[in-house]
Amino acid sequence: MAYSGKVVDHYENPRNVGALDKNDESVGTGLVGAPACGDVMKLQIKVGADGIIEDAKFKTFGCGSAIASSSLVTEWVKGKSIDQAATIKNTQIAEELALPPVKIHCSVLAEDAIKAAIADYRTKKGSGGPAAA
Amino acid sequence: MSVERSASAGARANIRLPIYLDYQATTPMDQRVLDRMLPYFVEKFGNPHSRSHSYGWEAEEAVEKAREEVAAIIGADPREIVFTSGATESNNLALKGVAHFYKDRRDHVVTVTTEHKCVLDTCRHLEQEGFKITYLPVGTNGLIDLATLAAAVTDKTAIVSVMAVNNEIGVIQPIAEIGAICRAKGAFFHTDAAQAVGKIPLDVEAMQIDLMSISGHKIYGPKGIGALYVRRSKPRVRLEAMINGGGQERGMRSGTLPTPLCVGLGAACAIAKAEMPAEVERLRALRNKLLNGIQKALPEVFLNGDPEQRIPGNLNLSFAYVEGESLLMGIKDMAVSSGSACTSASLEPSYVLRAIGVGEDLAHTSIRFGLGRFTTEAEIDYAINTLREHVTRLRAMSPLWEMVQEGIDIKSIKWAEH
Numbered sequence: 110m111a112y113s114g115k116v117v118d119h120y121e122n123p124r125n126v127g128a129l130d131k132n133d134e135s136v137g138t139g140l141v142g143a144p145a146c147g148d149v150m151k152l153q154i155k156v157g158a159d160g161i162i163e164d165a166k167f168k169t170f171g172c173g174s175a176i177a178s179s180s181l182v183t184e185w186v187k188g189k190s191i192d193q194a195a196t197i198k199n200t201q202i203a204e205e206l207a208l209p210p211v212k213i214h215c216s217v218l219a220e221d222a223i224k225a226a227i228a229d230y231r232t233k234k235g236s237g238g239p240a241a242a
Numbered sequence: 243m244s245v246e247r248s249a250s251a252g253a254r255a256n257i258r259l260p261i262y263l264d265y266q267a268t269t270p271m272d273q274r275v276l277d278r279m280l281p282y283f284v285e286k287f288g289n290p291h292s293r294s295h296s297y298g299w300e301a302e303e304a305v306e307k308a309r310e311e312v313a314a315i316i317g318a319d320p321r322e323i324v325f326t327s328g329a330t331e332s333n334n335l336a337l338k339g340v341a342h343f344y345k346d347r348r349d350h351v352v353t354v355t356t357e358h359k360c361v362l363d364t365c366r367h368l369e370q371e372g373f374k375i376t377y378l379p380v381g382t383n384g385l386i387d388l389a390t391l392a393a394a395v396t397d398k399t400a401i402v403s404v405m406a407v408n409n410e411i412g413v414i415q416p417i418a419e420i421g422a423i424c425r426a427k428g429a430f431f432h433t434d435a436a437q438a439v440g441k442i443p444l445d446v447e448a449m450q451i452d453l454m455s456i457s458g459h460k461i462y463g464p465k466g467i468g469a470l471y472v473r474r475s476k477p478r479v480r481l482e483a484m485i486n487g488g489g490q491e492r493g494m495r496s497g498t499l500p501t502p503l504c505v506g507l508g509a510a511c512a513i514a515k516a517e518m519p520a521e522v523e524r525l526r527a528l529r530n531k532l533l534n535g536i537q538k539a540l541p542e543v544f545l546n547g548d549p550e551q552r553i554p555g556n557l558n559l560s561f562a563y564v565e566g567e568s569l570l571m572g573i574k575d576m577a578v579s580s581g582s583a584c585t586s587a588s589l590e591p592s593y594v595l596r597a598i599g600v601g602e603d604l605a606h607t608s609i610r611f612g613l614g615r616f617t618t619e620a621e622i623d624y625a626i627n628t629l630r631e632h633v634t635r636l637r638a639m640s641p642l643w644e645m646v647q648e649g650i651d652i653k654s655i656k657w658a659e660h
Contacts, residue, residue, distance in 0.1 A: 143657035144603035151641035
């Protein structure tokens, strides 16, 4: 598989690998994909009192483009409000990384991972969570 | 293209990168093979079928010597060797040739789910023509069950096709036992021996083999040449030709023989026959070193296929919780292949691994290591170190590995398959 330089860079120097405390009230965790399909992404966001994403971490089991897609979105969501983060589209990820057509599903999974992390955070906070900035 | 990295560990160990560990895909030609081929391109260029002058005679003499060398490595008579373009053509000719010739009396073919694609695809083709095909399953060790085979062969079975050595997992099928069952039942026995010739002893008489496919480029010979062994007596096998023309190769495969390639295949067989005992022992030691080194360095690495009934030059391993394609990106100093879906055009994980019951999750983590004539101990040491480094790194970023460390049973999670 011939990958773009950006995919290789994220694969070799992944940003924000790691884990946040999933029991922390301000942390939202998204776990998407399936081992049988060859890719699983775990994406976590830590949201400040002002509704801004302060930190993001990921771990990914998957091919190089799955790792790169999740690494990229952790960079993108930091500093954004959760509502802004929720608008990230897989097409933006695929375009930024110049993913080949057979790897588009990796960018879809990364989009799902953000949405799942935000949903988890919102569930934890209930409807009384901080208003979006 | 190979990369020479002056500053890398590979260069310090004086080895050429990437390390070639994909000998089941193809092999480099042995220089001794090339040396024997070269005179037949320019100087001795004659058509081996020309009968009226010395150019033809010297080419014919070379082709016939090569035929003897190919026959010798499998205990056959030279007149039973048909040169082809490779094992794919040999498999096509064996299956279609026998099925078509005997179709009035027999309309059934038996094969195995883990055969090479060129056998399975040929069988699908025959199925569309109206033949009935039985695909035998294999056990978790990759081997067929002989009782299941015996029950599947009937008086309508024209041919049974079982590969001698599997190209992905390297397991050796019980060829002599299969030959005995087929002979007793009156069905012809064909074996695809592309991965077996020169790796394990083969004898068409002792093993009661009726047809056998041979490849040149898997045994340090040239690409574009192979052979089909076709038994001449007790029982005589007859074939309907696929390629019609001047009636070369006793009418079974028309077309002018490529003299240099034939000579190359013969030379490759002669070298393999002479050196097999020593080579097998050397490769077994290297293979064991690689397996032991990896398993000592890394937990949760699983061998696919039978641990005993396998050729020494193959290891197929699953590195749990690390996806195969991402591992290939990491170990780019090693030329290997993966059973991961992400490396295939179809996005399906290896059908061979699925057939032996490897879960889809582990199939995605498999790497095939193929060792061969030019593999060195320094390369194996390098491979072990490279794997330790990259598997450890990728596991550190694997959510599955994290869950396992936390004591979470991954199978208990309801995954959303996509």
